[in-house]
Amino acid sequence: MVLRAVAVSRTQEDGGRSELLRGTGVGPVGGLAASGLVLGMQCALLGVGAGTGLLALEGARPADALAYGAAVCGTCALLAAATMLLAQLTTDATGARGAGLAALGLLYAGHGVWAAERWSRAGAWSPFALRGAIDPGGADDWCPLLVAGAALLVLLAVAAAAARGRDLGVGLIRFGLRHRRPLRAGGPVTLALRLSRMQLLAWAVATAAVAGVLTAMGENMVELARRGAVEGGVLGSLLGGSDPGAGLLDYIGVLAGALACAQAVVLVGRFAAEERSELVEAERGTGSGSARLLSAWCLVSLLAAALTLGAAALVSGLVGAALLDTTAGDALRLVAGQWPSAAASAGVTALLGGLWPQARWLAWAPLLGRVA
Incomplete structure (x- = not known):
């Protein structure tokens, strides 16, 4: 939902479509409300799908499925609202993606620390705690959902106020405008690196932090698995091998690999974003062809995945x-x-971007299958 929230807000703005909408008399709050409505429908569909899937389990009641679907919908809605708020603060869609994904990692890590160590200040406020608070299949408590709804309204209200207070194409918080130096690049690769260097650094730091927190959280589980106290279920499948510690690292590696694949898809997709913003036309004026520009973003995505992993x-x-x-x-x-999986994701995105740009979204399909 983080990427979808950026796609329907700042990406539309960077592509010039929000300016056309403003020309029809729609204000910033109206555009934000429309984006929120689209995201709300998508969150509701995810909740319906999750609840329907739970009904397939033996012994699941309709009330349990309804509570679980509401928890999934509420979690996604809170993440989307937080991302929309951050999108009003950053300068462009790239910064919004980085801020949203960094916030996602911190919220997930905070919830993990809270679940493992019961540090209430570390993650009880995280959207990921909503499912445990509702307890589908157990207490089916709907009160936490009311609290989540109130938090959602607050986030949307603050985002609307921030949208009203900024101009198109800029963020509410502007970094380094007085001391910005000319951007010098020796070629397409250097330019791509300079344009994405902060994103590369933020993604690597966030992924490393999540990997470190998850590794530390797994200490007790690995110890129990080595004593033979973990059998069957999800934990049994993860830690049931000859070395439970290596099994946990394998699981963390899959998560880190998924993040690296997502990073590769986003970076290679920057070429299409530059085409829409006419930056590619300016770059072609320097003698660089489209193939060379796309190859530059592919190379940067490979370097970024290597740095992140x-x-x-x-x-x-x-x-x-x-x-x-x-x-x-x-x-x-x-x-x-x-x-290698991140490299494959970059290759698939580049292939789709070159042959069928309208179907670039298909590059996310292997990643979704990998996570599932």
Whole structure:
């Protein structure tokens, strides 16, 4: 929902469509409300799908499915609203994606710390705590959903106020406008690196932080698995191998790999965004063809995936060696070894962007299948 929230808000604005909408008399709050309505319908569809899937389980009641669907819908809606608020603060869609994904990682990590250590200040306020608070199949408590609804209204109200207070194409918070230096680049690759360097750094730091937190959280589970106390279920399938510590790193590697694949898809997709904003036309004036420009973004995406997975492997390897008795080789093999999947995602996105630009969204299909 983070990427969808950016797509229906700042991406539309960067592409010039919001300016056309303003020309018809629709104000900033009206445009934000329309985006919120679209996201709300998508969240509702996700909730319906989740609730329907729960009904397929033996012993599940309609009330349990309704509570679970409401929890999924509420979680997605809160994440979307928070992203829309952050999108009003950043300068463009790229910054909004980075801020939204960083917030997503922090919220998820905070909820994990809260669940593992019961540090209420670390994550009880996270949207990911909503499902546990409602307790579908157990208490089916609807009161937390009312609190989530109130928080959703507050986020939307603040986002509307922020949208009213800024101009099109700029963020409410402007960084470094007085000291901005001319952007110098020796070629398409250098230009792509300079345009995305902060995103690369933020993505690597956020992924490494999530990997480190999840590795530390798994210490007790790995210890129980080594004693033979974990059998069957999801934990049993993850930690039931010969080395539970390596099994946990394998799971973390899959998550880090999914984030690296998403990063590759987003970066290669920047070429299409530049085409819509006419930046590609300016770059062609320097003698660089479309193939060279697209190849530059592909190369940057590969470097970014290597940086992200390398940082995650380094942190998970250090934490794993201290808490799980795993080796640096395990982290390198199971976490950094996800790089080929990110390279494949970049290749699929580039192929679709070159042959069938309208179907670039299909590049997300392998990633969704990987996560599922």
